[in-house]
Amino acid sequence: MLLVAPLSGLAQQAPAAGFADALLGRWDLTIEGADARYPSWLEVRLRTETELMAQFVGRVGSSRYVSDIAYANGRVTLRVPVQYERDIDALRFEGTVRGDRIDGTTLAPDGAALKFTAVRAPALPQSRARWRAAAPLGNGRDLAGFRPRSAEHSGCWSVQGGVLAATPPCVDLVSEATFGDFRLHAEIRFPPGSNSGVYLRGRYEVQIQDDAGKALDSLRMGGIYGFIAPSVDAARAAGEWQSLDVELVGRYVTVVLNGTTLIDAQQIPGITGGALDSDESAPGPIMLQGDHGPVEFRNLTIAPAR
16 A cells, blocks of 8 residues: 655645655665665655655665655655565665755664665656667677676576576676667576566566466566566466567667567666666666576577667
C-alpha cells in the first residue's frame, strides 16, 4: 500500500501549492558507505497539490514506495521500508535541496551517519541511432574483456566451448568496454529455479529467471527489474537455450526474448538494485549477474551506436 506522510514533521501549517517544486522529479543518489560508495535512486511526485509521494531504489532489491516524506524550507526527510536490508528497521534520509543537488545523511545499520549526495537524473532522450556492426563481447575462449566485480570467489566464472558460465558461489562479471546506446544479443541457459540478470550500462537489470508459464511481472523473466513488466510470456523451460536481444537508446529500452517483443521502446525510470553506480549520463559496461544462481551465456555480441 502506498502511504504518504503529512508534512507536520517539518512545517507548522499546510503548505501552499508549488511548495515542493524544487524537489519534484528524479534524483540519482551516491551514498558514502563504510566499505565503498554505492548508488540509489529517488523519484518524488505530487499526490495532491500539498502532499508528496515518492519511489526509491536502494543498494539492493527493487523499486519501493517511500512510507514517509516531508519537505519544507529546503529540507527533506524520508523513511523507506526495508526490503533485503538487514539489521535496520527502515532507511532514513535527511537532506538539503540546493538547486539540482541534495546533500545530506542517511543511517547505516550500526547507527552511523553516512553522507549522501543526489543530483537530478538526466533526461536521456530517445533518438534515431545508427548502429555499428555487431562484434563479440569477449572472445569466447577465456575471460579476456571482462573483470569480476569483486575479488570474492575467484575462478567461479569459466569459459568452455564458447560458453561463459557462472558457478555459485560467484560474483557479477563486468565488461571492460563501456557503451552508450547499443544493441545487445545473448543466448542464455540456466537450470530450474535459477536467477540471474544482464545489467545495461551496469545500471538497469534485465531479469533472467526460471519463470516460464508464470504470471507477468517486472520482477520476472525479461522485465526491467522492479520497473517494467514484460507484455507477454515468451520464456522457454529451464535447461533450454534462449535468445535475448536488447536495444537501449537513451533510457528507452526494447527487450526481445526468443523472437518475441516483451518491452517496446519503454522508458526506464532509473537505476535498478545492484547497479554499479548512478551516473546515468555516462556510458557504462555490460554486467552479467553471477551472485545469484548458476547461468550460462554464449554468442554475446554488441552493436554500439555510431
